[in-house]
Amino acid sequence: MKILFVCLGNICRSPLAEAVFAEHVRQSGLEAKISVDSAGTAGYHAGERADPRTRACAARHALEITHRARAVAPADFETFDLLVAMDESNAADLRRRAPHAQARRKVRLMRDWDPSGPGEVPDPYYGGDADFDHVWHLCDRSSPRLLAEIQNQEGL
């Protein structure tokens, strides 16, 4: 099972979502069965490390991010089983680019699994540490139900 987390720049939200979800996978002992990656709908930051504020936020929550930013590629719609977008704009971009209906159905929103209800993971780029911590919190809160859905579907 391969999951791709997607935001706009792939330097703030999606690398953090990837790291948070990877930790939930690791704690469940499923790292051999579930792999994760992240990408951006835009390529402006391709090749860059995650934003320093993203890495500082990760460190506050005992996570490390070594990811290098990349843009979503057409092959991602085949490679990945699920493309998890952070906001409605990211999801709309992905659905527009999906090569066929089956690929379009792989696009979901991170907070579809939020037990407090659906919504967006807001862009923290123009915000501060509290906004990055809020992103961490939303991803951490949504990860267990995402993981449970995958475990149910895959019989893991």
Ligand code: 4NP
């Ligand atoms: P992200 O945040 O989509 O969560 O990685 C952003 C990163 C960069 C920009 C916007 C949002 N930007 O405009 O460069």
